[in-house]
Amino acid sequence: xxxxxxxxxxxxxxxxxxxAEIKLQNPATNFQAPNFSVINSYGQMIKLTDFAGTxxxxxxxxxxxxxxxxHYNENNMQRVQKIAQDAGIVWLxxxxxxxxxxxxxxxxxxxxxxxxxxxxxxxxxLDESGKVGxxxxxxxxxxxxxxxxxxxxxxxxxxxxxxxGMQFFNAxxxxxxxxxxxxxxxxxxxxxxxxxxxxxxxxSVKYNYD
Amino acid sequence: MKxxxxxxxxxxxxxxxxxxxxxxxARASLITNLQDSQQESxxxxxxxxxxxxxxxxxxxxxxxxxxxxxxxxxxxxxIVENVQWPTPVTIPYPPLMTFxxxxxxxxxxxxxxxxxxxxxxxxxxxxxLICADICIPERASLSLDLSSATPNPLLDTAIAKLxxxxxxxxxxxxxxxxxxxxxxxxxxxxxxxxxRQDDLFVYMPSQELVQLSEDTYEISVPVLxxxxxxxxxxxxxxxxxxxxxxxxxxxxxMSLWQALLFALIGxxxxxxxxxxxxxxxxxxxxxxxxxxxxxTKIRNHALSFVGGVMSTFLSIATAxxxxxxxxxxxxxxxxxxxxxxxxxxxxxxxxxxxxxxTNINFAAGLTTMGSSxxxxxxxxxxxxxxxxxxxxxxxCTAPFMGAAIGYALLQPSFATLPIFLALGLGFAGPYxxxxxxxxxxxxLPKPGAWMETLKQFFAFPMIATAxxxxxxxxxxxxxxxxxxxxxxxxMLGIAIWMIATFKGRWKWIGLVVTLLVAVQIFNxxxxxxxxxxxxxxxxxxxxxxxxxxxxxxxAYLINFTAAWCITCQTxxxxxxxxxxxxxxLKDQGITYVKADWTNRNEDIAIGLARYExxxxxxxxxxxxxxxxxxxxxxxxxxxxxxxxxx
Numbered sequence: 001x002x003x004x005x006x007x008x009x010x011x012x013x014x015x016x017x018x019x020a021e022i023k024l025q026n027p028a029t030n031f032q033a034p035n036f037s038v039i040n041s042y043g044q045m046i047k048l049t050d051f052a053g054t055x056x057x058x059x060x061x062x063x064x065x066x067x068x069x070x071h072y073n074e075n076n077m078q079r080v081q082k083i084a085q086d087a088g089i090v091w092l093x094x095x096x097x098x099x100x101x102x103x104x105x106x107x108x109x110x111x112x113x114x115x116x117x118x119x120x121x122x123x124x125x126l127d128e129s130g131k132v133g134x135x136x137x138x139x140x141x142x143x144x145x146x147x148x149x150x151x152x153x154x155x156x157x158x159x160x161x162x163x164x165g166m167q168f169f170n171a172x173x174x175x176x177x178x179x180x181x182x183x184x185x186x187x188x189x190x191x192x193x194x195x196x197x198x199x200x201x202x203x204s205v206k207y208n209y210d
Numbered sequence: 211m212k213x214x215x216x217x218x219x220x221x222x223x224x225x226x227x228x229x230x231x232x233x234x235x236a237r238a239s240l241i242t243n244l245q246d247s248q249q250e251s252x253x254x255x256x257x258x259x260x261x262x263x264x265x266x267x268x269x270x271x272x273x274x275x276x277x278x279x280x281x282x283x284x285x286x287x288x289i290v291e292n293v294q295w296p297t298p299v300t301i302p303y304p305p306l307m308t309f310x311x312x313x314x315x316x317x318x319x320x321x322x323x324x325x326x327x328x329x330x331x332x333x334x335x336x337x338x339l340i341c342a343d344i345c346i347p348e349r350a351s352l353s354l355d356l357s358s359a360t361p362n363p364l365l366d367t368a369i370a371k372l373x374x375x376x377x378x379x380x381x382x383x384x385x386x387x388x389x390x391x392x393x394x395x396x397x398x399x400x401x402x403x404x405x406r407q408d409d410l411f412v413y414m415p416s417q418e419l420v421q422l423s424e425d426t427y428e429i430s431v432p433v434l435x436x437x438x439x440x441x442x443x444x445x446x447x448x449x450x451x452x453x454x455x456x457x458x459x460x461x462x463x464m465s466l467w468q469a470l471l472f473a474l475i476g477x478x479x480x481x482x483x484x485x486x487x488x489x490x491x492x493x494x495x496x497x498x499x500x501x502x503x504x505x506t507k508i509r510n511h512a513l514s515f516v517g518g519v520m521s522t523f524l525s526i527a528t529a530x531x532x533x534x535x536x537x538x539x540x541x542x543x544x545x546x547x548x549x550x551x552x553x554x555x556x557x558x559x560x561x562x563x564x565x566x567x568t569n570i571n572f573a574a575g576l577t578t579m580g581s582s583x584x585x586x587x588x589x590x591x592x593x594x595x596x597x598x599x600x601x602x603x604x605x606c607t608a609p610f611m612g613a614a615i616g617y618a619l620l621q622p623s624f625a626t627l628p629i630f631l632a633l634g635l636g637f638a639g640p641y642x643x644x645x646x647x648x649x650x651x652x653x654l655p656k657p658g659a660w661m662e663t664l665k666q667f668f669a670f671p672m673i674a675t676a677x678x679x680x681x682x683x684x685x686x687x688x689x690x691x692x693x694x695x696x697x698x699x700x701m702l703g704i705a706i707w708m709i710a711t712f713k714g715r716w717k718w719i720g721l722v723v724t725l726l727v728a729v730q731i732f733n734x735x736x737x738x739x740x741x742x743x744x745x746x747x748x749x750x751x752x753x754x755x756x757x758x759x760x761x762x763x764x765a766y767l768i769n770f771t772a773a774w775c776i777t778c779q780t781x782x783x784x785x786x787x788x789x790x791x792x793x794x795l796k797d798q799g800i801t802y803v804k805a806d807w808t809n810r811n812e813d814i815a816i817g818l819a820r821y822e823x824x825x826x827x828x829x830x831x832x833x834x835x836x837x838x839x840x841x842x843x844x845x846x847x848x849x850x851x852x853x854x855x856x
Contacts, residue, residue, distance in 0.1 A: 065345065102344040140273070166279035166338065166347065205306065
């Protein structure tokens with residue numbers, strides 16, 4: 001009886017906590033990347049499966065985050081975007097900032113930012129609810145994901161090896177190993193990547209946590 | 211202020227340095243506890259007074275953020291050590307979690323100076339990330355003139371609060387969590403384990419804390435990677451920090467397939483272990499007696515036996531899964547930790563012995579109860595022999611089995627069942643083959659009068675087993691309780707005799723009376739186990755003993771044993787009790803530690819879990835120079851034991 005009661009209590013606690021929990025998922029590399037659908041800066045619904053047969057790179061971004069700002073101000077992100085674009089890879093910049101928080105933008109502002117920074121994303125996705133971010137376990141801006149033409153998640157993590165720490169603001173991008181641009185060829189070859197998981201660094205994604 | 215900021219961004223800070231500096235969202239300053247100019251070591255602290263709602267980070271910032279960086283510019287002869295991180299707090303931004311500091315915080319740096327060095331100005335360039343909802347990198351160039359600085363008590367307060375003490379912990383991976391046990395004599399209101407390494411853990415808003423006993427607590431930290439060999443961090447208990455660092459022994463390096471194979475082999479070898487052997491021999495005899503029978507009958511008997519074995523293993527697995535779901539630590543043979551179970555087993559063994567010896571046709575009087583004396587067409591007899599074989603096998607562990615069962619019980623439930631079934635399959639393997647090829651039975655000796663003699667002889671291993679169980683029972687309880695058990699044995703003897711001798715109504719009346727008396731006595735059997743006697747020749751085992759001995763660079767041999775574990779007892783006699791072994795341990799200065807699991811003991815269960823075991827025997831050896839401790843074979847001889855320690 002006590003056992004049964006225990007089971008019952010455990011069960012009810014588990015169900016209760018699942019209902020209230022906001023949880024980051026943690027998709028595994030070398031497995032199918034989770035599908036999502038979210039609106040882009042032109043009001044179109046974009047699904048990951050729209051790009052079946054093409055490799056896709058996801059970039060979590062927030063233009064006001066000092067880490068992201070430095071990547072764009074020094075043309076580093078644009079350089080990687082160009083390498084991807086030239087290789088025929090779809091680049092999706094995703095903004096998961098909740099309305100009112102840092103980095104949240106309306107569609108016009110998103111397009112203006114793309115133009116003013118000379119960025120080359122295939123789409124800018126406005127994930128106001130944070131649904132896509134949590135599905136992928138995006139923690140920081142930037143946070144990068146690489147998906148091959150078969151829809152297999154091949155990489156998740158930092159954009160480069162500069163990593164956490166204040167050295168970021170002094171380190172030169174030329175001296176760093178860029179995990180994304182250096183592994184584009186293997187991504188196209190649909191191979192598992194030499195480096196597939198790293199710790200992303202940057203500002204936290206501004207999810208709606210209130 | 212703005213000028214200083216500009217100057218700094220041009221890396222020309224040293225000249226523009228001052229103290230304190232307003233950085234935007236914080237006031238940064240340098241303080242010291244230097245008391246007199248002769249001191250060779252003292253502290254300098256970087257103090258950050260952050261505005262309300264802003265925070266900066268610990269060395270592992272959590273899901274985002276960055277720890278600060280300090281570049282010291284000092285005169286020759288002065289060495290600045292790395293920062294000593296204060297105990298952090300959790301700063302949640304659900305679903306993200308960060309670790310850091312809010313308000314007014316002091317980061318102490320230990321300074322060493324050569325005696326002849328000048329006490330002059332000490333400078334630091336501080337880069338730090340300060341965040342509220344948003345993050346801003348700020349910097350300050352600070353300088354402090356040591357020749358004129360006055361000691362600031364804030365720094366001593368900060369140093370006193372540093373998490374410098376080590377907390378002895380016992381950790382193991384349990385499914386998707388790292389479970390860390392620690393002791394605290396003060397009541398624990400809140401506890402949080404801040405992991406130092408990246409990417410090993412899921413950073414949760416809170417970590418589940420369970421009080422296991424008066425002073426023992428267990429905290430669960432969800433892991434990202436169950437293969438961690440080592441972790442370190444700061445355990446904050448009621449806001450007070452302790453260093454934790456532990457090497458995890460139980461890295462799951464076995465695959466499910468390997469575990470299944472081990473279970474199969476282990477099950478097969480189990481047939482030869484001392485506790486099962488008599489029962490199995492009886493079964494073999496009964497097959498021999500069927501030598502002339504038709505193959506269908508032999509096959510059906512063999513299959514019934516296999517069925518009995520398999521269903522018993524299935525029941526055990528199910529029971530273990532259910533018990534485990536309540537959070538109890540359990541293991542193979544654990545049921546023998548209950549004197550009541552040991553008592554019942556004693557009576558079963560005794561009963562079988564009596565039936566064999568007297569050669570009475572028990573079956574004719576009562577439903578067959580798993581003895582060899584079964585009616586020839588009654589397959590339930592074979593089935594119950596299968597059940598009985600498994601029941602009596604439970605005190606034994608065969609080689610390979612420990613690892614397989616350990617895997618089964620420490621893995622999620624879906625892996626538990628197949629492994630127990632593989633174990634059953636291995637155990638029943640010979641009979642399964644017999645069922646497939648009944649004609650092979652003719653390879654066995656011809657049946658004859660020798661069988662009756664041998665059958666009677668097998669009564670003695672049975673009674674010997676009963677005697678051993680009585681000893682276990684006595685160790686667990688007391689001499690008085692043992693007498694009660696022996697009286698029950700007497701009642702059993704009377705009952706068997708009555709079944710065999712009387713006919714009709716009287717038999718049943720006699721039986722009911724005997725049974726009533728037996729139940730009455732049975733109810734008085736003690737449930738509680740008494741304190742175990744301590745073996746004077748061995749150190750008493752404790753959860754911390756391994757880390758303690760390793761810290762002292764002291765070689766050790768640990769013997770996980772129990773009175774009810776017959777494999778352990780055999781090893782005691784054939785290896786541990788031998789003079790050569792004792793001398794070897796003495797000569798080599800190896801500490802001999804004994805963990806006695808005769809009675810229920812949660813700590814020992816945890817100790818076993820660290821080696822991915824749930825049953826015994828388990829022998830652990832370590833000597834200085836070895837990276838991790840070593841598991842010795844489950845079946846030992848004098849030579850093997852000494853050899854494996856060389």
